Amino acid sequence: MSIGQAGLYFFMIVGGISATAILFTRNIFRAVLMLLATLLSTAAIYILLGAEFVGITQILVYAGGVVILLIFGIMLTSRLSNKPLNISSHNLAGGLIGSLSLLALLIFCYQDLNTVYPSGIITYPAIGISLLTDFAAPFEFSAILLLISLAGAAIIAATNFRRHEP
Amino acid sequence: MSPDALLYFAAWIFCVGICLVIVKRNTLLMLVGTELMLNAANVNLVYFNSRSSLPDGAMFAVFVIVVAVCEAAVGLAIMMRVYHFYQTSLPDQISELRERT
Amino acid sequence: MALNFALISFLLPLAGSLIVTMLAQNSRIAGRIATLFTGSAMISSILLAFQSWIIPVYAQWPWFQTGGSQWSVGMLINTTSVLMGVLVLLISFCVHLYSISYMKDERMQVSYYARLGLFTGSMTGIVFSSSLVQLFLFWELVSFSSFLLIGYWSENPRVVRAATSAFFMNQIGDLLMLSGIVLIGIDKGTLDLPELGGQGTIAVSAGLLLLAGIMAKSAQIPFLTWLTNAMEGPTPVSALIHAATMVAAGIYFIIRIHTLLPSEVLQIAALIGSITGLAGGLGALASFDLKRILAFSTISQLGFMLLGGTAGTPGAAMLHLYTHAIFKALLFLTAGVIIHQTNEQDIRKIGQIKSPLLTIPLLMGAASMIGLPLTAGFISKETIIESLHSGWPLWSAQAVTLLTTVYTTRLIYFLLAKSSSQPTHSGRPDAFMMMPVAVLAAGCLWIIVSWSPVDFSGSLMRSLDQIHNFEPGMMTYVTLALIISSASAAFFWFRRQSTVPGVNGEEDNFGLDVLYRNLGSWPLMRLSLVAEWTDQRLINPAIHFIAYIQVAWALFTGWIDKWVVDGTITLITEIIIVSGDSLRMFTRGKIQSYILWAFLMLVIFIIWIIA
Numbered sequence: 001m002s003i004g005q006a007g008l009y010f011f012m013i014v015g016g017i018s019a020t021a022i023l024f025t026r027n028i029f030r031a032v033l034m035l036l037a038t039l040l041s042t043a044a045i046y047i048l049l050g051a052e053f054v055g056i057t058q059i060l061v062y063a064g065g066v067v068i069l070l071i072f073g074i075m076l077t078s079r080l081s082n083k084p085l086n087i088s089s090h091n092l093a094g095g096l097i098g099s100l101s102l103l104a105l106l107i108f109c110y111q112d113l114n115t116v117y118p119s120g121i122i123t124y125p126a127i128g129i130s131l132l133t134d135f136a137a138p139f140e141f142s143a144i145l146l147l148i149s150l151a152g153a154a155i156i157a158a159t160n161f162r163r164h165e166p
Numbered sequence: 167m168s169p170d171a172l173l174y175f176a177a178w179i180f181c182v183g184i185c186l187v188i189v190k191r192n193t194l195l196m197l198v199g200t201e202l203m204l205n206a207a208n209v210n211l212v213y214f215n216s217r218s219s220l221p222d223g224a225m226f227a228v229f230v231i232v233v234a235v236c237e238a239a240v241g242l243a244i245m246m247r248v249y250h251f252y253q254t255s256l257p258d259q260i261s262e263l264r265e266r267t
Numbered sequence: 268m269a270l271n272f273a274l275i276s277f278l279l280p281l282a283g284s285l286i287v288t289m290l291a292q293n294s295r296i297a298g299r300i301a302t303l304f305t306g307s308a309m310i311s312s313i314l315l316a317f318q319s320w321i322i323p324v325y326a327q328w329p330w331f332q333t334g335g336s337q338w339s340v341g342m343l344i345n346t347t348s349v350l351m352g353v354l355v356l357l358i359s360f361c362v363h364l365y366s367i368s369y370m371k372d373e374r375m376q377v378s379y380y381a382r383l384g385l386f387t388g389s390m391t392g393i394v395f396s397s398s399l400v401q402l403f404l405f406w407e408l409v410s411f412s413s414f415l416l417i418g419y420w421s422e423n424p425r426v427v428r429a430a431t432s433a434f435f436m437n438q439i440g441d442l443l444m445l446s447g448i449v450l451i452g453i454d455k456g457t458l459d460l461p462e463l464g465g466q467g468t469i470a471v472s473a474g475l476l477l478l479a480g481i482m483a484k485s486a487q488i489p490f491l492t493w494l495t496n497a498m499e500g501p502t503p504v505s506a507l508i509h510a511a512t513m514v515a516a517g518i519y520f521i522i523r524i525h526t527l528l529p530s531e532v533l534q535i536a537a538l539i540g541s542i543t544g545l546a547g548g549l550g551a552l553a554s555f556d557l558k559r560i561l562a563f564s565t566i567s568q569l570g571f572m573l574l575g576g577t578a579g580t581p582g583a584a585m586l587h588l589y590t591h592a593i594f595k596a597l598l599f600l601t602a603g604v605i606i607h608q609t610n611e612q613d614i615r616k617i618g619q620i621k622s623p624l625l626t627i628p629l630l631m632g633a634a635s636m637i638g639l640p641l642t643a644g645f646i647s648k649e650t651i652i653e654s655l656h657s658g659w660p661l662w663s664a665q666a667v668t669l670l671t672t673v674y675t676t677r678l679i680y681f682l683l684a685k686s687s688s689q690p691t692h693s694g695r696p697d698a699f700m701m702m703p704v705a706v707l708a709a710g711c712l713w714i715i716v717s718w719s720p721v722d723f724s725g726s727l728m729r730s731l732d733q734i735h736n737f738e739p740g741m742m743t744y745v746t747l748a749l750i751i752s753s754a755s756a757a758f759f760w761f762r763r764q765s766t767v768p769g770v771n772g773e774e775d776n777f778g779l780d781v782l783y784r785n786l787g788s789w790p791l792m793r794l795s796l797v798a799e800w801t802d803q804r805l806i807n808p809a810i811h812f813i814a815y816i817q818v819a820w821a822l823f824t825g826w827i828d829k830w831v832v833d834g835t836i837t838l839i840t841e842i843i844i845v846s847g848d849s850l851r852m853f854t855r856g857k858i859q860s861y862i863l864w865a866f867l868m869l870v871i872f873i874i875w876i877i878a
Contacts, residue, residue, distance in 0.1 A: 012175040019182045019202060028194060035198050038179070042205050045172070046227075049216045054208070054227045061231050066201060066238045073194055073242045077249050088191055094863040095189035099181035101870050106177040109877070110170055127221050135225050142232045149236035153243035188863045196859075 008048050015041035028074055036067045053127050172213045180206035193245045197238060204234045269324045272315035273342050276356060277391045279308035284384025287377055298370070301380035302363040305387055309356035312391075316349045325461055327397060336456065341397035343460055347585055351394045351519050354589055358511040358596050359387040361703035362503045365600055368699035369503055369607060379419060383507070386412035390512050394519070399448045399458040402520070406444070406484070409516060410437040413508050417500040429496040436493040440483020447476025463527055474532035477524070481536075485517030485569045488543045494566055495550070498558040502603030505558060510565050510595035515588050518572045522581040522588075533577040540573030541663035548670025552677065557602050557612045560678055564636065564671070565595055571651065571667045579654030587647035590716065594635035594644055597707035601628045604700055605682075614681040624701060626683055628708040633679045635711040637672050638750055646716045649743045661742070665749065672750050676757035 018037035025031045039062040046055030089095075131139050179202055186199030208227045215223020283304025287297045327341030363383065370376055389412055392405035411434070418430030450473035452458050455466055463469070469477075481487075486494035494509055508514070521528070521536065528536075547567030554560045568591050576584030604625060611617050620626055635644030648668065655661045 009171070012171060016175060016178050019179050022195070022198060022202070023182055023185060023189070028192060031195060031198065035201065038202065039205060042179075042209060045175075045209065046212050049172075049212050051212045051215065051224045051227070054212055054224050054231070057228055057231055058208075061235050062201070062205075065235055069238055069242050070194060070198065073245060076246060077194070089189045090191055091188050091859055091863055094860075094867075095185045098188055098863055098866045098870065099185040101867070102184065103177055103181045105870060105873060105877075106180075107174065110173050110177075127224065130221050130225060134222075135229075138225075138229055142229050146232055146236055149240045153239040156240070157243040157246045184866060188859050188866070191859075 004048055008045060011041040011044045011048070015045070029071070032067060032070050032074065035070070036063060039063055039067065053124060172209065176206045176209040176213070178206075179203075179209065193248070197241050197245070200241070201234060201238065204230055204237075269315055269319040269344055270326050270342060272311045272318060273324075273344055273352070273395050276308040276312040276315060276352060277388060277395055279304050279311065279388075280356075280359070280384045280391065281388035283308075284381045284388065287384060288381045292377075295371070295376075297377045297380045298363070298367040301384055302360070302367060304384065305356065305360045305363045308387070308391070309353070309360045312349070312352045312356045315344070316353050319344050319349060320346060325397060327459060330398075330401075336452075338400055339398060339459060340401045341459065342395045343397035344395060347519075347522060348394050350585065350589060351515075352391060354592050355387065355390050355394060355512050358507055358592055359383070359390075361596065361600070361707060362507040365506075365603070365700055365703045366501075366503045368697050369603055370501065375419075379416075379501075382412055382415045382419070383504075386416060386508065386513075390516065393516055397460050399451065399460070399463075403441075403445060403448055406480070406516070407441055409513055410434060410441060410484075413437070413497075413513050416504045416508060417497045419501055419504065420499070423499070426499045429493075429499040433493040433497045436490050437483055440480040440490065443476045443483075444480025447473045447480065450476065460523065463524075468529040469527050471529050471531050474528045475535070477528075478521075478532055478536055478539075481517035481521050481573075482539060483517075484520075485514050485573065486543075486566050487517075487539050487570065487573065488546055491543065491547065491550075491566050495559055495562045498556070498562050502558065502599060502606060505562070506596045506599030506603065509562060510599050511592035514565060514569055515572075515592060518569060518576060518584060518588050521573065522576050522585050525576065525581040528577075536576075537574050537578035537660055540570045540575075540577065541660065541667070543567070543570030544574060544667035545570070545663065545670065548667055548674060551674040552670065555613050555615055557606065557614050557617070557678075558599075560614070560674065561595070561598055561602060564598075564674065567667060567671060568595070568636075571648075571664065571671075574660055574664060574667075575651035575654060578660035579651055583647070583650040583654040586716065587644075587651050590635065590643040590647040590711075593707055593710040593715070594632045594642075597628055597704065597711060598632040598636070600700075600704050600707065601625060601632065604704065607700075614678065617682065619685065620682050628704050629679065629682060631708045631711040633675045637675050637754060638668065638746070640747070641713050642711055643713055643716045644711070646713060649746060652742055652746055653740060665746065668746060669749060669753050672753045673757040676754050677761050680758060680761045 015038045018034045018041065021034045022031045022038070025034060039058065043055040043058040043063070046052070046058060183199040183202030183204075183206060186202065187196050190196060190199065208230050211223045211227045211230065215221070215227070283301050286304070287301050290300070323343070323345035325341065325343050327339040330338050330340045332338070363380070366379070366383070370379060373379065386409065389405045389408035393402055393409060396402035396405060414430050414434035414437075417433050418426055420426045421430075448458065451463070451469050454470055454473065455463055457463060457466075468474075483490045494514060497509055498505055500508075525533075544567045547563045547565070547570055551560045551563035551567060554563060568587075572584045572587050572591070575587060605617060605620065606612055609617055620629070631642075635642040638645045638648040652661070652664055652668070655664050
């Protein structure tokens with residue numbers, strides 16, 4: 001077993017365990033930290049799989065952006081209400097049935113999957129070239145989408161609506 | 167190793183994500199579940215892309231990450247807004263459209 | 268024509284009663300209207316008498332049908348009934364006239380005259396009835412209206428008790444009589460008097476039952492208490508009911524059905540009549556109350572009539588009924604005037620009566636009652652005695668005559684001769700009172716019976732059954748001698764003594780009141796004890812048992828209601844609620860539920876695709 005393989009397994013186990021821990025933790029802050037662990041181990045898996053660019057983007061965007069955003073969200077909402085955040089669960093049976101049935105379905109589907117050990121590493125120049133050639137339109141669209149959504153998020157969060165009186 | 171382990175890993179992550187979305191009462195954790203599901207999809211994309219030399223799967227993963235960021239940003243903004251508006255972060259209690267009983 | 272007169276004389280008093288009740292607001296007018304109606308009825312009956320004195324009229328109309336039997340109402344008009352009808356209406360008219368003055372200070376005059384009219388009409392109904400059922404109907408009506416009349420002063424509890432006792436006694440008799448009538452109806456199949464007359468005598472039992480009714484009505488020995496108690500009523504009422512008409516109805520009835528009765532019943536009736544006659548005479552001798560003396564005298568005379576009517580000839584009894592009604596009504600009305608003027612009923616306290624307006628009627632009535640010659644009473648009494656040929660009836664009749672003489676002498680002595688310390692409250696009685704008294708006093712003369720004072724044959728009563736051939740005989744002179752000697756003996760006795768030794772204290776009706784009270788109360792006490800025991804031991808547990816069953820059943824049904832009926836409904840509603848809720852679950856506005864269901868559908872969809 002190579003180091004790469006061992007790393008893959010290690011990060012898979014870490015990611016799985018931390019993702020599962022999100023489900024069971026009672027602390028929402030700790031849940032977000034678990035999410036961060038999962039995202040980072042996923043990034044490591046990307047790198048180990050040869051997709052360094054994706055992995056680094058993952059680290060930058062998720063670990064650096066989304067998780068920070070979430071933490072800010074937690075802090076803001078808990079500050080606003082002055083009460084502990086409700087992280088209790090409901091629909092437990094439904095959730096378990098749904099997710100486990102999907103898991104079973106996927107595992108059933110993976111049984112007869114012919115897999116080849118992956119080969120080749122995607123280099124940055126190739127990515128850059130393909131981004132500006134084959135994927136130029138999606139790239140621009142995603143840029144516009146990102147712009148619009150960020151601006152929209154800012155507007156939505158900032159505009160001072162009056163509370164609705166029922 | 168059996169490469170299928172990664173698929174199982176992704177499936178597991180996805181299931182945890184869907185479970186979070188369905189089960190947790192906090193809007194924030196629902197967002198977390200969404201992120202997990204997107205990540206699981208990304209893992210699959212990157213894993214299948216690693217068998218070919220073309221970067222299409224990686225590109226797709228990058229765009230997914232971008233969209234996920236957009237989603238997280240807008241979702242959090244909406245969550246804050248809703249929180250201001252209803253003084254709660256529980257989706258159960260946000261039922262304006264429901265018939266009053 | 269005769270029928271019309273009979274119907275008119277029967278219906279007019281009733282119509283007068285009705286009209287008085289409905290129209291007369293003023294008491295003064297009520298009396299005059301009622302008098303007018305009764306007077307018209309009297310005139311009608313006199314016309315009827317001229318029409319059908321000799322020729323009997325009989326008419327009947329179908330009344331109702333039970334099974335195959337046809338019952339009819341009818342009118343049987345013969346000499347007896349015409350005489351009785353004229354008598355009833357004459358006395359009633361006199362009493363009406365008298366009441367205008369006598370009752371003028373009373374409050375409920377309208378109802379008084381209505382009752383009087385009802386009574387007169389019912390009595391006339393009895394007189395003319397041809398069917399026993401019809402007769403019984405009026406018989407009951409007479410009982411009822413006499414109850415009303417006796418109880419006229421209903422504020423007084425004694426009056427109420429007297430009225431109730433009279434009604435009760437009469438009811439006993441009426442019930443017995445009704446059963447007798449029913450027996451006859453079963454036995455003979457008809458109740459019409461003319462048809463019955465063709466079928467021979469009735470059964471002894473039925474006859475005895477009829478006799479019981481007659482005894483109650485005519486106040487014979489076991490029933491005599493009601494008549495003396497009934498003196499609590501107004502005096503005109505006493506004159507009408509308890510001297511002339513109602514109590515005479517029994518005698519009239521027995522005269523009418525005389526041919527139907529078997530000889531055993533007649534003998535028993537004669538025995539009872541003689542006992543009653545003696546008892547009534549003794550009672551009169553012992554009493555000091557003016558009205559009670561007259562009441563006892565009435566009882567005595569009724570017993571005498573019953574004796575004469577059953578042991579002798581009914582025509583003689585009818586004749587005495589006729590004369591007795593007149594002189595007894597006269598005595599009652601005169602007594603009413605005395606009581607009205609002095610407010611006193613005790614003959615020891617009334618004092619000497621000096622006004623000839625009162626003494627003459629009193630003497631006339633007394634003479635007629637004793638049976639002195641030249642009076643109507645002489646002829647009728649001697650006729651009865653003549654008709655009793657021999658044996659114990661004759662001797663008891665003589666004894667009654669003796670007693671009658673003695674107590675009448677005593678009464679007259681007390682009222683007219685005995686000087687009293689208290690002055691009488693004299694005042695001139697008015698015309699309304701004196702007119703009837705005068706008419707009745709005139710009726711005490713021999714002339715209303717026979718043209719000749721000593722000969723029964725030249726008689727107005729010639730056509731009455733079986734008496735036209737009576738002549739004054741040996742017994743007449745014996746009786747006359749007896750009467751005169753006893754009267755003078757009594758006069759001298761009562762100059763020194765006020766009572767006769769041995770017959771003192773008959774104020775309580777020979778103890779019969781006490782006896783009846785005890786007879787009534789002892790079984791009633793036993794009965795009430797038995798009833799109480801039954802109530803406590805039998806009925807109460809039974810009721811409790813039923814109640815427990817009821818409660819248990821109620822609990823059971825309650826349980827059924829709660830758990831089965833309600834349960835079914837609750838189950839249905841629960842099912843509906845649950846199904847509604849489960850349907851609502853998809854639209855509850857819970858985002859995560861939506862997600863779950865959508866996701867599950869997706870999974871199922873994928874499974875379906877793969878499979």
